[in-house]
Amino acid sequence: xxRHMLAKVLREALSHGGDFADVFVENSTRYSISMENKKIExxxxxxxxxxxVRVIKDGVVYYASTEDITEKxxxxxxxxxxxxxxxxxxxxxxxxxxIKPPFEWPTRKLVLPDTTREVAENIVMxxxxxxxxxxxxIVQVSVSLVQSQRRIWVANSLGNFTxxxxxxxxxxxxxxxxxxxxxxxxxxxxxxxxGIELFEHAVDPYKVGQKSAKVAVTNLGAVDAPSGNMPVIxxxxxxxxxxxxxxxxxxxxxxxxxxTSVFKDKLGKKIGTDKVTLIDSGTLPGxxxxxxxxxxxxxxxxxxxxxxxxxxxxMVDYREHLLTGLPHSSSGRxxxxxxxxxxxxxxxxxxxxxxxxxxxxxxxxxxxxAVQFGGGQxxxxxxxxxxGVREGYLIENGxxxxxxxxxxxxxxxxxxxxxxxxxxxxxxxxxxxxxxxxGGQSVPAGIGQPYVYVDSILVGxxx
Amino acid sequence: xxxxxVEYIVDKIKHMGFEGxxxxxxxxxxxxxxxxxxxxxxxxxxxxxxxxxxxKDGKMGFSYSNDWSREGxxxxxxxxxxxxxxSDEVPEIKFPGGYHVRDEEIPENEDGMKDILLSLEDELYKxxxxxxxxxxxxxxxxxxxxxxxSGGLVDWWESMSYLxxxxxxxxxxxxxxxxxxxxxKRPSELSIEDVARRAILRAQSSLDGQRMTIEDVPVVFDxxxxxxxxxxxxxxxxxxxxxxxxxxxxxxxxxxIADYGFYLIDGPxxxxxxxxxxxxxxxxxxxxxxxxxxxxxRSFMYDLKSASEFGAVSTGNxxxxxxxxLPSVSPAITYIEIxxxxxxxxxxxxxxxxxxxxxxxxxxxxxxxxxxxxDGVLIRNGEKIPVxxxxxxxNFWEMLGRIVAADEDVEFxxxxxxxxxxxxxxxxxxxxxx
Numbered sequence: 039x040x041r042h043m044l045a046k047v048l049r050e051a052l053s054h055g056g057d058f059a060d061v062f063v064e065n066s067t068r069y070s071i072s073m074e075n076k077k078i079e080x081x082x083x084x085x086x087x088x089x090x091v092r093v094i095k096d097g098v099v100y101y102a103s104t105e106d107i108t109e110k111x112x113x114x115x116x117x118x119x120x121x122x123x124x125x126x127x128x129x130x131x132x133x134x135x136x137i138k139p140p141f142e143w144p145t146r147k148l149v150l151p152d153t154t155r156e157v158a159e160n161i162v163m164x165x166x167x168x169x170x171x172x173x174x175x176i177v178q179v180s181v182s183l184v185q186s187q188r189r190i191w192v193a194n195s196l197g198n199f200t201x202x203x204x205x206x207x208x209x210x211x212x213x214x215x216x217x218x219x220x221x222x223x224x225x226x227x228x229x230x231x232x233g234i235e236l237f238e239h240a241v242d243p244y245k246v247g248q249k250s251a252k253v254a255v256t257n258l259g260a261v262d263a264p265s266g267n268m269p270v271i272x273x274x275x276x277x278x279x280x281x282x283x284x285x286x287x288x289x290x291x292x293x294x295x296x297x298t299s300v301f302k303d304k305l306g307k308k309i310g311t312d313k314v315t316l317i318d319s320g321t322l323p324g325x326x327x328x329x330x331x332x333x334x335x336x337x338x339x340x341x342x343x344x345x346x347x348x349x350x351x352x353m354v355d356y357r358e359h360l361l362t363g364l365p366h367s368s369s370g371r372x373x374x375x376x377x378x379x380x381x382x383x384x385x386x387x388x389x390x391x392x393x394x395x396x397x398x399x400x401x402x403x404x405x406x407x408a409v410q411f412g413g414g415q416x417x418x419x420x421x422x423x424x425x426g427v428r429e430g431y432l433i434e435n436g437x438x439x440x441x442x443x444x445x446x447x448x449x450x451x452x453x454x455x456x457x458x459x460x461x462x463x464x465x466x467x468x469x470x471x472x473x474x475x476x477g478g479q480s481v482p483a484g485i486g487q488p489y490v491y492v493d494s495i496l497v498g499x500x501x
Numbered sequence: 502x503x504x505x506x507v508e509y510i511v512d513k514i515k516h517m518g519f520e521g522x523x524x525x526x527x528x529x530x531x532x533x534x535x536x537x538x539x540x541x542x543x544x545x546x547x548x549x550x551x552x553x554x555x556x557k558d559g560k561m562g563f564s565y566s567n568d569w570s571r572e573g574x575x576x577x578x579x580x581x582x583x584x585x586x587x588s589d590e591v592p593e594i595k596f597p598g599g600y601h602v603r604d605e606e607i608p609e610n611e612d613g614m615k616d617i618l619l620s621l622e623d624e625l626y627k628x629x630x631x632x633x634x635x636x637x638x639x640x641x642x643x644x645x646x647x648x649x650x651s652g653g654l655v656d657w658w659e660s661m662s663y664l665x666x667x668x669x670x671x672x673x674x675x676x677x678x679x680x681x682x683x684x685x686k687r688p689s690e691l692s693i694e695d696v697a698r699r700a701i702l703r704a705q706s707s708l709d710g711q712r713m714t715i716e717d718v719p720v721v722f723d724x725x726x727x728x729x730x731x732x733x734x735x736x737x738x739x740x741x742x743x744x745x746x747x748x749x750x751x752x753x754x755x756x757x758i759a760d761y762g763f764y765l766i767d768g769p770x771x772x773x774x775x776x777x778x779x780x781x782x783x784x785x786x787x788x789x790x791x792x793x794x795x796x797x798x799r800s801f802m803y804d805l806k807s808a809s810e811f812g813a814v815s816t817g818n819x820x821x822x823x824x825x826x827l828p829s830v831s832p833a834i835t836y837i838e839i840x841x842x843x844x845x846x847x848x849x850x851x852x853x854x855x856x857x858x859x860x861x862x863x864x865x866x867x868x869x870x871x872x873x874x875x876d877g878v879l880i881r882n883g884e885k886i887p888v889x890x891x892x893x894x895x896n897f898w899e900m901l902g903r904i905v906a907a908d909e910d911v912e913f914x915x916x917x918x919x920x921x922x923x924x925x926x927x928x929x930x931x932x933x934x935x
Binding site: 068071074075077078079080081082083084085086087088090097098099100101102103104105118122155159177178180214216219220221222223257263265266296297298376377378411412413414415416417419420422423424425426428443444445446448449450496497498499500 | 536568589633856867892893
């Protein structure tokens with residue numbers, strides 16, 4: 039993508055005024071192989087190109103998209119946006135300069151052309167075998183291997199020009215187990231911002247299949263969960279969804295500006311126990327929500343949100359920075375060229391502490407050990423959040439007991455941070471991939487933590 | 502413009518020695534977001550692309566692209582052929598014939614979107630408790646063309662407008678927010694007063710509410726909340742999931758699974774709606790069918806592939822999320838009717854749920870186990886007690902068999918690519934924990 043041409047587009051976009059403009063261009067390929075009924079069913083591959091042009095004037099966003107990424111197509115989109123901005127003429131020169139990335143992506147193996155189809159097929163078949171071979175109770179297995187390859191160019195009116203090639207690879211296995219006429223489902227879906235080399239060392243597809251089947255089979259024998267407030271230990275990795283939901287969304291700057299977040303006016307204040315240090319980072323190599331750059335043409339950042347329980351920062355995109363003066367954290371992300379950026383989480387994780395899982399367990403007479411999670415949801419205006427436990431166990435007198443049927447844990451974002459009484463060490467640290475929805479857009483967001491001990495949270499059981 | 506290109510692609514498919522189909526869609530969406538009478542965002546986005554399905558020797562390939570140049574199309578065809586080579590055998594698909602074209606001219610966008618939002622916000626801020634809002638209006642039009650190597654062609658478009666508002670009310674102890682929306686053919690047909698009134702009523706319902714455990718009280722889900730839960734379960738009526746044993750309804754055909762007064766219908770139209778869904782995205786007419794009748798499982802939904810696999814006929818439920826997706830079984834216009842129950846107004850006590858959180862994470866349709874976060878209002882002999890931050894748990898399928906009251910009025914919502922309608926229904930046996 040010629041940056042001199044993009045400079046012309048920005049000049050056109052600002053021809054009727056504006057405080058900031060950017061143009062986002064993408065060329066994306068997505069490759070997917072699925073297996074069900076032990077057969078590979080209709081693999082798919084697709085290619086999408088497009089661009090979005092944005093002008094911000096007096097805080098208002100004017101946005102248009104196009105699928106014609108020639109100079110003419112981009113200039114037409116820019117002219118359309120400018121016509122929305124107003125009628126007064128303005129002439130702004132923009133000289134674009136490439137921005138240096140904060141880290142370099144390693145070489146990533148692509149499904150095509152770097153990897154033979156047989157290798158990709160083998161990953162899917164191994165995962166499928168792992169699930170089927172786990173138990174005779176497994177009656178159906180679905181496997182999918184997806185890789186998205188996105189080449190992204192962003193230019194903005196501050197003179198920044200960024201170019202990045204983002205690769206995400208994810209294997210998902212869903213298993214159905216049956217006992218009599220009762221069915222349960224299990225799911226496992228590791229993914230990273232890497233290529234097919236993910237399956238050379240870090241992830242064994244066979245074990246992914248086994249893990250998925252184990253959840254399904256375990257839940258066949260699960261008992262009704264108790265209800266009421268009780269202590270909970272959250273397992274590493276996707277257990278961090280509690281911080282994504284309870285805290286993360288409330289720390290996005292648009293909610294702070296609008297007064298719709300319970301974390302407004304809390305900067306510098308103690309909002310959690312000393313054990314709570316929460317970070318949102320876009321620069322963790324290989325993690326699901328990482329990128330060299332944000333989606334507004336800025337170098338990505340590593341943002342400490344809460345340090346030892348004290349609120350230090352919000353997640354701020356460039357528009358919210360202009361509107362509020364809050365420090366810009368490179369948090370502007372978008373789903374695609376069809377969407378204007380919003381302040382979003384990247385990889386949100388609780389920094390490790392020094393407690394141990396064994397000590398946490400010993401401390402609990404009656405509680406829940408939550409191992410696998412199904413995502414969650416928050417109302418930022420009240421701070422009330424929920425997240426679902428797909429694989430959980432009773433804790434009785436310091437020991438892990440029977441599996442419980444899937445339950446929801448509910449709480450309040452401001453309150454829960456004062457109930458974090460244990461965080462285990464870095465050896466337990468793990469990250470999981472998720473898709474985060476906001477404002478009609480879905481973006482990849484990483485979630486991480488070691489073991490976390492919450493001394494009281496509402497468990498929505500059936501008993 | 503589109504049709505000649507689609508014909509070109511279909512000819513290419515034939516020349517390559519395949520059967521297959523091409524699905525194209527083009528849509529635009531003009532929208533304004535407003536808050537406190539100030540525009541936050543004005544945008545116009547459009548999307549136009551195509552998906553190519555190839556079929557031969559029992560194998561299927563698929564690719565998609567939005568590159569409409571000859572080179573782009575040829576590349577997409579080669580990509581589809583590449584995926585076909587990788588495929589195992591799939592059930593034979595018989596692409597339908599038939600010619601259905603909506604010839605009417607697509608209407609121009611209406612002006613006045615900003616004025617409608619300003620009027621909506623004027624209405625909202627008459628209530629002094631409204632602290633802030635996020636409101637929006639959308640005009641959209643979507644056209645799809647599906648053409649196949651059997652000569653079948655469907656060329657259909659639909660235009661829709663939406664008006665929505667999320668309001669945050671200030672109470673004595675804190676804030677509470679909720680939303681409402683409406684939809685119609687044109688912006689000028691949208692009811693500003695209804696959206697404003699409904700959003701405020703729903704936000705007010707649990708304002709200053711507290712956590713509490715409520716025993717033995719029927720639960721009524723407001724229509725939005727019922728739709729969120731029910732549409733998450735509708736995939737259990739997918740004929741492929743049933744046939745492959747991964748649906749709760751596998752082996753339950755002709756069995757009663759819900760209250761005797763429970764009817765679930767899926768079809769192409771409903772008299773209350775200003776539009777129809779006459780064809781699916783494989784070019785098949787959408788069939789009207791009773792999925793549940795008197796609580797008994799009567800039928801399932803099929804697309805071409807699942808119908809072929811299980812010896813059924815497509816019910817016209819092969820829909821795609823976009824031109825980049827393969828068809829999968831999805832509902833068209835789905836609605837619930839409840840017969841033979843007393844109205845909800847005759848209940849002395851019930852818990853009205855006006856916000857539900859975590860349906861995707863706390864509800865497993867295959868087993869029915871459900872545990873979700875909710876807010877709402879406990880109505881007890883006319884007194885209204887706001888409730889916040891509680892959980893509701895139970896089994897969804899058992900819940901459908903425990904209806905104690907229901908209203909007759911059906912309200913429709915758009916949910917993803919489908920439309921869902923239901924009355925308010927009161928269920929017994931759910932546990933409310935606070």
